[in-house]
Amino acid sequence: GQQVMQIPQYQHVQEGEDFTTYCNSSTTLSNIQWYKQRPGGHPVFLIQLVKSGEVKKQKRLTFQFGEAKKNSSLHITATQTTDVGTYFCVGGFQKLVFGTGTRLLVSP
Amino acid sequence: DAGVTQSPTHLIKTRGQQVTLRCSPKSGHDTVSWYQQALGQGPQFIFQYYEEEERQRGNFPDRFSGHQFPNYSSELNVNALLLGDSALYLCASSFGGPGEETQYFGPGTRLLVL
Numbered sequence: 001g002q003q004v005m006q007i008p009q010y011q012h013v014q015e016g017e018d019f020t021t022y023c024n025s026s027t028t029l030s031n032i033q034w035y036k037q038r039p040g041g042h043p044v045f046l047i048q049l050v051k052s053g054e055v056k057k058q059k060r061l062t063f064q065f066g067e068a069k070k071n072s073s074l075h076i077t078a079t080q081t082t083d084v085g086t087y088f089c090v091g092g093f094q095k096l097v098f099g100t101g102t103r104l105l106v107s108p
Numbered sequence: 109d110a111g112v113t114q115s116p117t118h119l120i121k122t123r124g125q126q127v128t129l130r131c132s133p134k135s136g137h138d139t140v141s142w143y144q145q146a147l148g149q150g151p152q153f154i155f156q157y158y159e160e161e162e163r164q165r166g167n168f169p170d171r172f173s174g175h176q177f178p179n180y181s182s183e184l185n186v187n188a189l190l191l192g193d194s195a196l197y198l199c200a201s202s203f204g205g206p207g208e209e210t211q212y213f214g215p216g217t218r219l220l221v222l
Binding site: 043044096 | 152
């Protein structure tokens with residue numbers, strides 16, 4: 001079946017440092033979505049990318065969808081303590097497949 | 109406009125028992141998906157209901173079954189509970205085709221099987 005892997009599994013940064021998580025799918029995706037889950041919370045939708053090579057920005061967050069539509073990345077510039085949580089990419093096939101997630105910890 | 113709601117919030121059961129979890133989708137949404145999230149893991153897709161029928165199913169045994177009602181709300185039933193069924197069960201509602209839609213998640217039901 002389809003698999004969606006993310007690296008790194010975990011990252012601890014100092015507030016103000018940048019952060020990037022990478023997402024790779026075993027097969028071509030129709031779209032990719034990104035969700036954030038705060039500790040003890042539920043996943044919250046961040047963004048959806050559909051087009052090959054698409055780049056979208058949300059304030060300090062930059063999302064990219066690869067040309068082959070098999071990989072994606074999320075980059076956070078100048079992290080803040082409010083960025084703490086686990087970031088999941090979700091691959092769109094016939095159904096949505098969650099990636100393994102990257103847990104981000106930000107120290108003040 | 110109420111978001112996705114789930115009940116109960118927490119539940120404790122013993123091995124072999126049966127459990128029913130409930131979900132009400134966000135207003136305007138017609139599709140409900142269920143996920144199992146074990147501690148420290150990502151959500152695993154159980155199944156999706158649309159028009160009162162199971163449209164998609166993940167790799168879960170038949171002990172996991174569901175239902176969708178005419179008002180789009182949904183139930184997840186798990187029979188013959190195992191210790192490994194302890195997890196956060198998330199319901200997500202959406203509108204649109206499978207694999208394309210944005211999912212709105214409820215707060216989840218935390219199930220503990222002893």
